[in-house]
Amino acid sequence: MTRTVGIVLVSHSAELAAGLRELLLQVGGGSLAVEVAGGTGEGGIGTSYDLVRAAIEKADGGAGVVVLPDLGSSVLTARAVLDDHPVPDAVIVDAPFVEGAMAAAVIAATGADLATAVAAAEEARDVRKL
Amino acid sequence: MSVSSETAVVLPAHLHARPAGQVVQAAARFQAEVEIEYAGKVANARGVLAVMALGATAGTTVTLRATGPDAAEALDAVAAVLTAAR
Numbered sequence: 001m002t003r004t005v006g007i008v009l010v011s012h013s014a015e016l017a018a019g020l021r022e023l024l025l026q027v028g029g030g031s032l033a034v035e036v037a038g039g040t041g042e043g044g045i046g047t048s049y050d051l052v053r054a055a056i057e058k059a060d061g062g063a064g065v066v067v068l069p070d071l072g073s074s075v076l077t078a079r080a081v082l083d084d085h086p087v088p089d090a091v092i093v094d095a096p097f098v099e100g101a102m103a104a105a106v107i108a109a110t111g112a113d114l115a116t117a118v119a120a121a122e123e124a125r126d127v128r129k130l
Numbered sequence: 131m132s133v134s135s136e137t138a139v140v141l142p143a144h145l146h147a148r149p150a151g152q153v154v155q156a157a158a159r160f161q162a163e164v165e166i167e168y169a170g171k172v173a174n175a176r177g178v179l180a181v182m183a184l185g186a187t188a189g190t191t192v193t194l195r196a197t198g199p200d201a202a203e204a205l206d207a208v209a210a211v212l213t214a215a216r
Contacts, residue, residue: 109155111158
């Protein structure tokens, strides 16, 4: 099987990103490439340019990378990293953090391509929970 | 050739996150489009959020509908996952 689309979770909190990763692996299966960039490099609340850059590099197995930021400066940091170090198939997706990551990860686990994973994450904006 | 197929499954467990993920994995192996209907709501079986949002609970019946060249096989695969859910 070829590599699946990689997922990068960019969060202000290391615990939030790690917890979501754990959930994605439970639902999507162990073959997923989910990398986290949570908190500052010192373990505080915030985002780290270096952690985001490293996570995108690790997640990039050749099938593309979906980058999901949680809020605010996660978006800015992810953009800054990709502006400085362009990765051709890395896409920052505008989607709810948990739902978008879940939708992208589960479909990526089936071997879907980058466009399909991005579309699944974006659709999460419109899927009602109740 | 496009074939349509339909079946009903009584859920042995709630259709929560993990089985919903397994439904997507099963449905994605086939060309056919598979839909799950529950209480008037319809979800594409490849959309994990929509499948979860059905809110289908243990003991209730969902209707599966598949359309495509391998509709019967796709239906069997998704039904098998739902029947085996714990």
